[in-house]
Amino acid sequence: MKAIILMFDSLNRHMLSNYADTFVKAPNFARLARLAVTFDNFYAGSMPCMPARRELHTGRYNFLHRAWGPLEPFDDSMPQMLRDAGIHTHLVTDHPHYWEDGGATYHTRYSTWEFFRGQEGEPWKGVVEPGGRAVGKHANSHKQDRVNRSYMPTEDLHMQTRTTDAGIEFIDTNAHADDWLLQLELFDPHEPFFTYASYTELYPDAANGPEFDWPQYRRVVESTETVAQARARYAALVSMCDRSLGRVLDAMDAHGLWDDTMLIVNTDHGFLLGEHGWWAKSVQPWFNELVHLPMFLWDPRNATRDARRGDLAQTIDIAPTVLRWFGLEPTSDMQGNDLALTSGEPVAGHDGALFGIHGGHVNVTDGRYVYMRSSAQQANLPLEEFTLMPTRMRARFSVEELANWEPAQPFGFTKGLRTLRTTAPTGFMNPWQYGTLLYDLETDPGQDNPIDDPDVELRLLRLLAQRMHETDAPRSQFERLGMPFDSAPTTEHLLVRADADRAAAVAEPLPEIDSLPRHDLLRLPLAELLQRIELRPVVEAHLPQLAATELVAAAYGMTLVDAAAWGAVTAGQLRAFTEALPSADDGPGPST
Numbered sequence: 001m002k003a004i005i006l007m008f009d010s011l012n013r014h015m016l017s018n019y020a021d022t023f024v025k026a027p028n029f030a031r032l033a034r035l036a037v038t039f040d041n042f043y044a045g046s047m048p049c050m051p052a053r054r055e056l057h058t059g060r061y062n063f064l065h066r067a068w069g070p071l072e073p074f075d076d077s078m079p080q081m082l083r084d085a086g087i088h089t090h091l092v093t094d095h096p097h098y099w100e101d102g103g104a105t106y107h108t109r110y111s112t113w114e115f116f117r118g119q120e121g122e123p124w125k126g127v128v129e130p131g132g133r134a135v136g137k138h139a140n141s142h143k144q145d146r147v148n149r150s151y152m153p154t155e156d157l158h159m160q161t162r163t164t165d166a167g168i169e170f171i172d173t174n175a176h177a178d179d180w181l182l183q184l185e186l187f188d189p190h191e192p193f194f195t196y197a198s199y200t201e202l203y204p205d206a207a208n209g210p211e212f213d214w215p216q217y218r219r220v221v222e223s224t225e226t227v228a229q230a231r232a233r234y235a236a237l238v239s240m241c242d243r244s245l246g247r248v249l250d251a252m253d254a255h256g257l258w259d260d261t262m263l264i265v266n267t268d269h270g271f272l273l274g275e276h277g278w279w280a281k282s283v284q285p286w287f288n289e290l291v292h293l294p295m296f297l298w299d300p301r302n303a304t305r306d307a308r309r310g311d312l313a314q315t316i317d318i319a320p321t322v323l324r325w326f327g328l329e330p331t332s333d334m335q336g337n338d339l340a341l342t343s344g345e346p347v348a349g350h351d352g353a354l355f356g357i358h359g360g361h362v363n364v365t366d367g368r369y370v371y372m373r374s375s376a377q378q379a380n381l382p383l384e385e386f387t388l389m390p391t392r393m394r395a396r397f398s399v400e401e402l403a404n405w406e407p408a409q410p411f412g413f414t415k416g417l418r419t420l421r422t423t424a425p426t427g428f429m430n431p432w433q434y435g436t437l438l439y440d441l442e443t444d445p446g447q448d449n450p451i452d453d454p455d456v457e458l459r460l461l462r463l464l465a466q467r468m469h470e471t472d473a474p475r476s477q478f479e480r481l482g483m484p485f486d487s488a489p490t491t492e493h494l495l496v497r498a499d500a501d502r503a504a505a506v507a508e509p510l511p512e513i514d515s516l517p518r519h520d521l522l523r524l525p526l527a528e529l530l531q532r533i534e535l536r537p538v539v540e541a542h543l544p545q546l547a548a549t550e551l552v553a554a555a556y557g558m559t560l561v562d563a564a565a566w567g568a569v570t571a572g573q574l575r576a577f578t579e580a581l582p583s584a585d586d587g588p589g590p591s592t
Contacts, residue, residue, distance in 0.1 A: 001326050002261040004171075005183045005318070006248055007056075008241055009049065009095065009190040010281075011267035013294040015238060024235045025202055028246035032265060032296050034306045035249065035258075041367050042295035043353040044269045045315045048282055049095070050103045050393070051357070052268035052315055057109065059319035059334030060413065064473040066385040067358035067424065068393045070105035074415045076331045078319035080109040082181055087326055088112070088174075092166045093185035094159035096122040101391040110183070116162045118152060119187045121145035142214070145192060155196050155240075160188045164244040168251050175255035181322065184248065188241050191215060191271070191280070193233035195240045202239055203232035215279035218565040221513050227274040234273055262325050263298040264318060276447070277509025283429045283567070285372050285437060286363055287447050291355050297321075299340055311349025312367045313339060333413040335471065354467040359383050359424060361431040362481060364464040370439045370447070371460035374431035374499065376482025383426055384476045386411070386419040397422065412472045433567060435503030436495035450496070450503065457496050461489045508571040510564050516578040522560040529560070534582055542577040543569060 015024045018033045019040075045055050046063035050070075054062050057077040071077060079089040091113040097103045099115065107113045117124040121141030125148055152158050167184035174180055192214035200206040205228040212226050213233040220227060245265070252258055270290045272278045281290050295313070298305075316336035323330050324338045337350065349367075356362045359380065361372040375381075386408050390397035401422050408421035437450045438457050465483055478485040483493055513519050521529065526546055529535050540547045546563055560577070563569045569577075 001179060002257065003181045003322055003325055004248065004252075004257075004261060004263050005181070005185075005322070006167075006245065006263070006265045007183065007185040008265075008267045009185075009187050010269060010271040011189060011238070011241070011294060012234075012270045012273070012289060013292055014270075014289060015235065016294055019294065023203070025239050026242035028242045028249060029294075031249060032245060036263060036265070036296045036298040037304050038308045039295035039297070039313055040308050040310045041349070042266075042293050042313045043315075043355055043365060044286075044291040044293055045353070045355050047269050047286070047291075047355070047357045049097050049268055050106075053103075053106060055315045056318055057106070059316050059330060059336040061316065061335065061354055061471045063356050063358045064362070064468065064471060064477050065358075065411070066387050068102045069387060070102060070389045070391060071109070072414075073388050074413065074417050076319075076333055077109040078323055079181065079183070081323060081328060081331075082326055083109070083111045085326070085328055086179060088177075088180040089183070090114075090170055090180065091183045091185065092163055092170065093183075093187070094119050094163040095185055095187045096120060097393065100394045101396055102393040104391075105389065114163075114166050116159045116166070118148040118159045120190065120192065121148065124148050125151055145194075145214075149194060152194075155198070158194075158196075158240075160186050160240060160244060164247055168247060171248075171251045171255065171257070175251075175257060178260075179326070181326075186241060186244060189234055189237040189271075191234075193230070193237045195233070195237045199236035199239045200233065203235050205229055205232035206236055208232075215273075216565070217280040217283050218278075219284075219510055219567060220274050220277050220279055221510055221561050221565045223512060223514065230279075231273045234271070258298070259300055261298075262300065262322070263296070264322070265294075265296040266315070266318065267293055268315070269293070276507070282357060282360070285361055285431070285434050286355060286357070288370065288441070288445075291363075297339060299325075301340065310367075312351070312353050312365070313337070313349055314353050314355075352463045352467050354464070354471065357429070358385070359426060359431075360429050361434070361437075362464065362468070362477070364460060364467055365441075366460065366463060368440065368442050369456055369460055370437075370441060371457065371464060372431075372434075372437040372439075373461070373464060373481050373483075374434060374436045374495065375480050376432075376495065378430070378432045380426050380430045380432055380480065382476040382479055383424040384474060385422050385424045386474065387422075388417065388419055390420060390422075401425070408474075411474075433502070434506050435499030437499075437503060438496050450500075450507075452496050452500060454491060454494055454497070457494050458489065458491060461493060465489055505570045505572055506567065510571045511575060513561055516575065518578055518581045518583075521581065522574075522578070525557050525559055526563070527557075538577060538580050538582075542580055543573055545569075 014020045015022050016029050018029055045061050050068050051063055058075050083089050089110040091110040094116040096119050098107050121144040127147045170182050208225045208229045212229050275289050278284045317339050320330040320334055320336045321339040353365050363372045405420045405422045407418045410416050439447045440451055475485045564574050
């Protein structure tokens, strides 16, 4: 028995012809659909990157207990279980987060592994550029990315190509052996969308204006042309990923692996490219573009090809599926289902899929409705983390965070161990500002118009509470969301109607900045605007939340465009502010 997991990062289902009418050229994904089963209702669970990979290993949700972090000592790991049973597990990847503080326990669960460096401004090649130090949150990674790209002038040197080369080498070397799992994991099409002319030339918009292939995690404030360029550059990278997929399919053809090798092709989450007025992920609600995922399965036992499945499935199902393929049983802590079609009929899917990010909305879908539960209060508290591995993405927990930790009682999945309970930092995201949202995917597949239906909300709220209890969510999560812990939710716990006005105001995409009157003022530092006597009353009248002295001091250099991009200013407020500004003919006026 053999298995291949080909995993992409940030691969958008709605940009593949398997799922939508799309401009993206990806013939090998269409070829894959003819060779395997396409899942129509596959959802993410814990997000983003490393929480999703923790689910891939453990077969259980993790985002309700902690944020981005390593595998825990009590976690079951599917690759390690296989390795311990004599199955050779091999990881080939260019995903840089495995080698950071928050991911360093994953790759050692495999028998062997290979890593190819250079993605996303990863600290790879040491070149000290003239011109002083990089300043700002993203400056160092963007500077390093320029250095890294200079070492990959041709496609054969690209991280994706070299990673795929190594995966093909493993297949060529071991095709006639038995009992192995290859996890071939490509970081692309994750941002930045770095590829080559042979791919960008497929998409005319890729060359529009100054190069833009690395959107920030924020609202869209760029021009229509810039958005089109980013979408085209993403599409070009998907086309490059499609070529890598084709190479894996060719290798399976060449070695006759379809008879005895399971193939899973999946991704961790999607990426917003202007949909809903947003870039990227994490800071906004988890729309379906981010969580409704492409997923393909080839199972030689039933040899089902060119078929589709509509049952509700998730990332937590992958570990049980792979374990059972190799004759091992999932552990009692795994929450996923075996997706195998051994009897010719699919196993019953989930009646509710839970998904989210630590500290963000907690969401559930039954396949038709999507319910996004926000925090009940603006403070987004209480928010706790439970861990025995106190590291995050690229950092350890701070001394201040650990100064007041307390031992928590064991959860059902911690194998009797007490974890460290700490207060989690807030600020990066706050679901309260977007409100609690309910969507009917049957009538509104694009999630453009949230509905207010108390009967449906109550049913989905109770489903959410049930799923949270099944995953042993801490009491603090129920309190944060305004949900009872010891009883079933009732109509008094509904939030959609109470949040509707706030949610509608924040949901409106921002207008194109250069189309607004006096748009030049929107790019001045807020502190400078407030110093101008003729402008300060307009700020105080229409943007009172930005007139506070402490906010200006904390975000020195912040412009109104920045504030809007980060969600502190709504589209309506921005329009009202610019319409109330004095005309440019009135002069700048004296400073206060």
